[in-house]
Structures are given as structure tokens and as C-alpha cells.
Amino acid sequence: MTQIDAPDITVPATTDTAPKLGRKRDHTRDPEILDAALEVLAETGYDGMTIDMVAARAKAGKATLYRRWSSKADLVIDAVACMKQSHFDLEALPDTGTLRGDMVAMIKPHSIEEGERKLQIMAGVMSMLSRDPGLADVVNAAIVEPRASVNRMFMQRAVARGEISADADIETLAMITSxxxxxxxxxxxxxxxxxxxxxxxxxxxxxxxxxxxxxx
Amino acid sequence: MTQIDAPDITVPATTDTAPKLGRKRDHTRDPEILDAALEVLAETGYDGMTIDMVAARAKAGKATLYRRWSSKADLVIDAVACMKQSHFDLEALPDTGTLRGDMVAMIKPHSIEEGERKLQIMAGVMSMLSRDPGLADVVNAAIVEPRASVNRMFMQRAVARGEISADADIETLAMITSxxxxxxxxxxxxxxxxxxxxxxxxxxxxxxxxxxxxxx
DNA sequence: CATATACGGTACTCACCAGTTTCGGATATT
DNA sequence: AATATCCGAAACTGGTGAGTACCGTATATG
Known part of the structure; x- marks a missing residue:
């Protein structure tokens, strides 16, 4: 009897786009939810992960998640795409004067730790990669490319200072470490x-x- | 965890445990079932694969599969472990006299095709790798190691004939291609x-x- | 203050699938 | 021929999880 779900009434004349009323969605919590999704993803993989796990981890309700992302796949793709913290600060990269020095300087406990986390996420998403072709691009942009471009820059600098030959196959070599x-x-x-x-x-x-x- | 082939079982009637009676299990069909499992595995991944898919692909009954393997995981592990056809025939490997010649001789349409199939299987099993530690060894023995050992042998021959230095990090270099x-x-x-x-x-x-x- | 919506939580539906059971028919052993 | 077991097929069970609906409450808008 008490049907409060009737959104087809009292539509304002100003049908411009979206005359929002009532409480607004709290988007400040989005990053927490996405981080929780990445955590669960790294621990259990895509197929082992459940929406309830993510909701519980983020201390949010399952309905809240579905209000913001239309499906589990949507949530995961967005979570991977938004792991921006990992993008290297191009200003703070080492510049030791030698290629080997630059590369060795990138070996820090923090980098190793973060790299392993990214690889766990990649493993968790692997089974999905075959099904959703667009996901491959997201993974590439969020995980693969940032690290490869750092190596590429180191080698380009080494070419510029004459440390290595310009004939080197930088594109291939930049991916070896990854x-x-x-x-x-x-x-x-x-x-x-x-x-x-x-x-x-x-x-x-x-x-x-x-x-x-x-x-x- | 099954014997790969047992077509000629010359077991005496007075066996210690099970005096078999009635129709015998037709083990000649095992390879067909395992191949069907590998096909489905490569196409859909472990979590997307169902026993019914494998049974249908092998034109077998589901009960037949469970008569031979105790679980889905068991079937998949056995299927990966038994993909022996891929083991390179060490007698038929190229020996061109130069390391590059040997390696280039390994590039054949057939090898490429088979390599991609193995990688698809590896991707399908990836999500399982974290859960079952023993599977990693099976994958390693069936997919990774055969190819790496070929490269290792080429390089060892190159060292023996003085083509390359004995200081080369063969262990690492042998895995680059894979x-x-x-x-x-x-x-x-x-x-x-x-x-x-x-x-x-x-x-x-x-x-x-x-x-x-x-x-x- | 009244309203519309978001929130965390819980209960529900619906589909899928691992694993089991059952069945009629085929086949090898005795 | 009799029997025990296998076979493919199909029905069944039980658990799980995606997605939805609803509740009481909180909070921003007007």
C-alpha cells in the first residue's frame, strides 16, 4: 500500500537536464570504495571477489555500490582505471647521470612493494582481460605504461648524452623489466x-x- | 594424478585389492576428455569453464568425468600436466652452428601457434595459481620449463663452441622470450x-x- | 519544517554450476 | 547367458553470488 517509489510525479517545468533535489550523493567516498575493490581484487581475483566483500571492506551498503556502478565489472574497471597514485611523479624521478644509476635508483622497497601490489591486481583481472577488450587498454594505461615510460625516458636521456647508441631497440627494452x-x-x-x-x-x-x- | 595411458593392463586376476569384474573403464578416451578440457580452459578460463562444457565438447557424460577425476580442479590440473605433446623432441631440435641460427630456426608458424595456445591456457589457469600452490609447479613443468630449457641448451652449446662468453647470465636470458x-x-x-x-x-x-x- | 533523496543494512529473487543420482542401453568377464 | 560395470543423458540437490527491493535513518534542498 505504501508505495513511495513513484518517481513519475512532480516533474518541474525546467526540464533542462537534471533538477536535483534532496540529499546529494556523497562522492567523497568513491575513492574509499574503489580502494576496497582493489584490495579484494588483489587478494581473491575477479571471480573470487564478491560485491559484499567490497561493501564490507569499505563499510558501505551494497545498494550504495550499485547506485554508483552498474555492475561488478563496471566497478572493477573503474577501480583499475582510477589507481592514479601509482603514476610516477615525473619531477621526482632520479637523474644520476648514468643509465644504470637511474635504474638502480628506482629499486626501492616502496617501489618493489607497489609493483607487487600492481601485479596482484593484474593477476586478479587476468581472467577478465579475455572477455572485455576495453579492459586491456585500461590495465595498460594504469599499470603497464607508466612504468615502461619511465624506462623509456631513462634510455632516451642516455641516448641524448651519448651513453648508448641511438640504434638501441628502446621500445622492446623498456618492457623487459615489467x-x-x-x-x-x-x-x-x-x-x-x-x-x-x-x-x-x-x-x-x-x-x-x-x-x-x-x-x- | 592419473596414469597417462594404460591401454594394456595385464593385471593378474588375483590382485591384492580389487578383483575387477564387469566392463572395464575405457581409458582410451581420457586424452580426448583432457584435450576438450584444455580447449574450454583456453577459451573461457578456469572460472568460466563448466564441467558440462567439457563433457559436451568431449561428447561424454558428466558422470563419466566424475568417475575419473574427483573434482573440476583435479581435471584441470591433470589436463595441464598431461599436455605432453608440446615437449620438444630434443633429437629434432635445430643445430645450425650459430646461436642466432638456432633461435631463428625455432620460429615456425606451428611453434607460434602452439605457443599462443599454451599462453591462453596459462591465462585461463592464472586465477587458480594463487589458490593451489602445487599447480604452479605443474604449469612450470608443462609450459614454462620445456621452452626455457631449449633456449638454455642453445646458449650452452654456444658457450661450448666459444661463440659467447661463459659469463653470460643464461638462466635469466633463457626466460626472456617466454x-x-x-x-x-x-x-x-x-x-x-x-x-x-x-x-x-x-x-x-x-x-x-x-x-x-x-x-x- | 517538509520533501526528496542518499545512506547502511537486510532480506529477497533468480540464475548458474559443482557434484550426485538415476536410467536405459552397451560391453566385457565368467 | 548371467552379471557387474561402464557408458551417455538427463534430472536433481545444494550452495553461492549478482542484482533488486525495502526499511529506518540521516541530511541536504527549498
Missing amino acids: SMAAYRTLVLKKPVDKEFLLSIIDGVLMPALGIRPTAG | SMAAYRTLVLKKPVDKEFLLSIIDGVLMPALGIRPTAG
Whole structure:
């Protein structure tokens, strides 16, 4: 009897776009919800994740989530797309004067930790990648490209200062670290630690670019 | 966890535990079922795959599958473990006299095609990798290691004939091709074609090993 | 203050799927 | 031939989770 759900009445004459009335949606909570989604995603993967888990983690109601995102897939895609904290501050990047110095300077506990988190998220989203082609672009822009572009910039600077040849295949080389770190974490289940990263720099990248060990 | 093939079971009637009677299980169909499972796995991923799909694909009854594998996870693990057809015939590997020649000789349409199939299977199993630690070893033995060991052997031969230095980090370099191919297929969604593989060989591996282009 | 909406929470519907059971028919052993 | 087991097919069970509806309450708008 008490039907309060009748939105087809009292439509204002000003049918411009959306004459909002009543309480407004609290968008300040969106980042908390998206962060909760990323946490659950990294822990359980897309298929293991439930909307209730995310809602509970964010201390929000399930209906609140569906008021803002139309589906689980929508929420996850938005969460991945909005993980902006990870974009490297281009101003604060190291500039040590040598390519190896720059790359070694990027090896910090914080970077490693954040990298592993991103890889966990990528693993959680992997099963979805095949179904939603647009998601691949989102993952690429949010996770892959930021890190690759840093390596690319380091190498371009090295070319500019004459440290390495301009013939180097920078596009391919810039992806080696990401590729091997992903493979090592997701497939081999081994840690991506400082030793491993150094073995890539000194065992692959530097030799491939014709840079000899400086010790001698 | 099943024997791969047991067509000729010459078990004496006086077996210790089970004196079998009646019709015997037709194990010649096991490979067909496992292949069907791999197909569905590659197409839909582990979570999207249903037992009914596999049964229908193999033209078998669902009960038949459960008579042979105790669970969906069991079936998938066995399917991955038994994809033995892919193990390279060590006798038939190329031996061209140069490392680059050997590696380029491995680039064949058939190899590329089979590699992409394996990667699709790996992607489908990815979400399961976090839950079942034993699966990582199975995937490693069935997909990763066979290809890496081929590259390792090529490089060891190159060391033996003095083509490359014995100081090269063969362990790391042997995984570059697999890592980058996996990354390119699963994350970047770009094809692993001949051109890409050549760019790895000539833009990364050869320079890293100090081998100069032979043309000049 | 009155109203319309958002909020957290809970209960509900509906579909899907792992795993089990059942059935009629086929097949190998005795 | 009799029997025990397998087979494919299909019905059934039980649990789970996406998405919806509703409740009492909170809060911004007018």
C-alpha cells in the first residue's frame, strides 16, 4: 500500500537536464570504495571477489555500490582505471647521470612493494582481460605504461648524452623489466627482490645496450 | 594424478585389492576428455569453464568425468600436466652452428601457434595459481620449463663452441622470450609474430650476449 | 519544517554450476 | 547367458553470488 517509489510525479517545468533535489550523493567516498575493490581484487581475483566483500571492506551498503556502478565489472574497471597514485611523479624521478644509476635508483622497497601490489591486481583481472577488450587498454594505461615510460625516458636521456647508441631497440627494452617481473611473480611465484632486478639490469639491459661494468 | 595411458593392463586376476569384474573403464578416451578440457580452459578460463562444457565438447557424460577425476580442479590440473605433446623432441631440435641460427630456426608458424595456445591456457589457469600452490609447479613443468630449457641448451652449446662468453647470465636470458611473449599476449593483447620474436633475438638477446650482426 | 533523496543494512529473487543420482542401453568377464 | 560395470543423458540437490527491493535513518534542498 505504501508505495513511495513513484518517481513519475512532480516533474518541474525546467526540464533542462537534471533538477536535483534532496540529499546529494556523497562522492567523497568513491575513492574509499574503489580502494576496497582493489584490495579484494588483489587478494581473491575477479571471480573470487564478491560485491559484499567490497561493501564490507569499505563499510558501505551494497545498494550504495550499485547506485554508483552498474555492475561488478563496471566497478572493477573503474577501480583499475582510477589507481592514479601509482603514476610516477615525473619531477621526482632520479637523474644520476648514468643509465644504470637511474635504474638502480628506482629499486626501492616502496617501489618493489607497489609493483607487487600492481601485479596482484593484474593477476586478479587476468581472467577478465579475455572477455572485455576495453579492459586491456585500461590495465595498460594504469599499470603497464607508466612504468615502461619511465624506462623509456631513462634510455632516451642516455641516448641524448651519448651513453648508448641511438640504434638501441628502446621500445622492446623498456618492457623487459615489467615482463620479467610479471612472469616471475605470476607464473614462477618467486619474489621480485633487489637481487632479481639487479640481475636484469646487469645481466640483460646493460649488456644489450653495450654498457660495460664501470668497476674496471 | 592419473596414469597417462594404460591401454594394456595385464593385471593378474588375483590382485591384492580389487578383483575387477564387469566392463572395464575405457581409458582410451581420457586424452580426448583432457584435450576438450584444455580447449574450454583456453577459451573461457578456469572460472568460466563448466564441467558440462567439457563433457559436451568431449561428447561424454558428466558422470563419466566424475568417475575419473574427483573434482573440476583435479581435471584441470591433470589436463595441464598431461599436455605432453608440446615437449620438444630434443633429437629434432635445430643445430645450425650459430646461436642466432638456432633461435631463428625455432620460429615456425606451428611453434607460434602452439605457443599462443599454451599462453591462453596459462591465462585461463592464472586465477587458480594463487589458490593451489602445487599447480604452479605443474604449469612450470608443462609450459614454462620445456621452452626455457631449449633456449638454455642453445646458449650452452654456444658457450661450448666459444661463440659467447661463459659469463653470460643464461638462466635469466633463457626466460626472456617466454616472459615477453606471455606479457605481449596476455597483457598487451598483441600478436606474437615472427617480427616480434626477431626483435627480441636481434634487439635484446644477441646484443646482450655480445654477438654483432653478421651482415656487416 | 517538509520533501526528496542518499545512506547502511537486510532480506529477497533468480540464475548458474559443482557434484550426485538415476536410467536405459552397451560391453566385457565368467 | 548371467552379471557387474561402464557408458551417455538427463534430472536433481545444494550452495553461492549478482542484482533488486525495502526499511529506518540521516541530511541536504527549498
